[in-house]
Amino acid sequence: MTDADSTAGDAVDTATAPAGDVATRLESLLTDTLERRDAAAFVHVGTPRDPGIRYCRSALEDVEGRSTADRERTLTAVAFDGDAGEWIAVTAADASSHPARALASRLADRVDGGTVLTPARLPHDAALYLEEADFEPASTDVLERARAAKTPAERERIAAAQTAAAAGIRRAAALLADATVADGRLAADGEAVTPAHLRTVIDEGVVAAGAFPAGNTVVNPDPGHAPSSRDAADEPLRPAEPIVLETAPRGPDGYHGGLVRTLVVDGDGGRERRAHVGATQSFRSAAAMLTADAESVTAVEADLEAEVRAFGFEDPDAVATRVGGVGLEPRERPLAGGDEIGPGSVVRLESAVRVDGDRWLRIADLLVKGDAGERATYLAAPSRSLEPRALLEE
Template sequence: MTGGNGGVTDGDRVDDNASFHRERRDHAAGVVSAVLDERGATAFVHVGADRDPGIRYGRPTDSSGLTAIAYDGAESEWLVRSAGDDASGHPAERLASALVDRGLEGTVLTPPRVPHDAALYLEGAGFELASTDALERARATKTDGERERIAAAQRAASAGIRQAASILAGATVVDGRLAVGGGDGTESEPLTPARLRTAIDEAIVGAGAFPAGNTAVDPDSSRDSETDAPLRPGEPIVLEAVPRGPAGYYGGLVRTLVVDSDGGRERRVHVAVTQSFRSARSMLTAGTESVTAVEADLEAEVRSFGFAEGDAIETEVSGVGLEPRERPIDGGDDVGPGAVVRLDVAGQVEADTRIRIADVLAINDAGERPDRLAAPSQSLEPTALLD
């Protein structure tokens, strides 16, 4: 039966969710299996709360509360024991017993920060523990299903930023401050950062995601000691949205908008910042690069527009997924095929104002240009984001 949602039935949703979990599970198993073989280990184990990104990623099925997961390398099978199961005892203790019952022994690999009590249960069952970052390595490369969910969160971020742009496009100037309303005989009201944040959050929720407390307007500005002072025309307004989708995956979008811009240095900084994104995309089209190399390329491109060493330029490259910032994130981490990364670049205009832009890119095979996920115009003009 076809539902009233564009031909998608509840059964389709269940099948899609099952396919997504299976795809992610198989990807994780491939990475973990290779590490187990390399290290001569018998299983991989992780224990944590259901909010732990590693637990949410590695479990093959939904679970709740404290959860212990394991990958049995010999049987190529995932095991899960959760506090929500109809069984007594610590999940790690029950999982350790299950591994012993399977005839497993020797070394078990765990993340470096496995809880102390869980480690004791594993050691008490006769296993030796050694640390690994295999799960984080797996998470650094996204499956097709993960890309789709990040893109959905990014569409929600775009909806929020576009809503703010719409409000700014319709704002008027009253006593040197931005104001909204004032039609039909009503008085206009000051346009404040809080008002824009609320509008962004409402649009994000309307797009099916959660603001997650990450929405910000002028997050780095020191122009006013009173954080909710009305916004001004002619000054850059930085808008940041980092929503979380229903599946737990994040987006990340930053735009800088100016009402009644008079050009000047802010335009020059804007051109430099936007050009840096084009340069980085070209760099990542050619092949895999390190986080450090991409950040350096972004900064070098901005400075090539005549900015001196004393001009503040900030660049950040990090993965995005079940966390707003995750691997690849360290300088030596690779940004290559399968990675989904957020590029964030800011250039100083005045002592207390910046032009800042951030987009999320899905990296493809060498020779293929990275995809910008749900990215509205990078223009300073609010109206340009409404097209």
């Protein structure tokens, strides 16, 4: 597979691509990219767990007007014929041979060899089947770029997953609001409140709201968002210390939410209050910034950090911010550096402030960058208050 010009030749303006539905948007970007790269078709192969396959299959559902739920567990090969503007799909249930081999054969009947564009992570055997049919695979990131801006239907699916995330966090807040202190530890219903207990409570709330936890619920994550609390899963939590609750559930249609709240039981103010004011102010600033114009991930992260530091957190290691797209993955484009947060993007914004030692205050919400002239808005979520009971008053 060649990839020397995998992105250099793909400089398509995704902001101008139609956003009515997945099929319209994706086909527009594919047609333009194939023409620019002088390629015959786009091909992808993978299981339904692959976000790229899920996205292509969403386009197929839009085009064909039917569900592909009956193919949920089968290896799938899809292609978009740029000249004809048509999709081809083959699954293991459809073909007697490997789906990629069957797809390559069908594609060879339509076009006379040449370059086909594929994701860089195309399975090796699929690339060999394409070469066997006289095609030359070359990598492209067109799928990732197409997914960076969400259609109205995708935004609704993300909002539904975020509603489930909020349900999970509120259920944990309810437990903490009624918690008592015994021997310097938090207890509820006569049992110690532990990270493992809170994770279970959050996940139960997510499931009751119709989504799947997907293994993304974490209590007191480390700076890299790893589930460090598993190392102390059964260690009782303490009053007056920040408790970070993080979840990114997946809805039944595959789209994720993303929510982080920090709660304190019987807090005495101090540094965490100041950190909380700085973090919440940073979210207001970011929304105003993204209402005014499209911005890069780096620029928004820097703005979040500057707002927090304005409240006196000057230590270089005291503040951490992170911005990234949310959709069929908990983190996807726009993801880093110069990636632009353009119209239609849904991004997870997080501000984190070190309170003391290894204890952090973290808040994260999902923000939708509207179309030109529209205000950037946060998806509905619980209060950002540190007080558990405040999350139950909405």
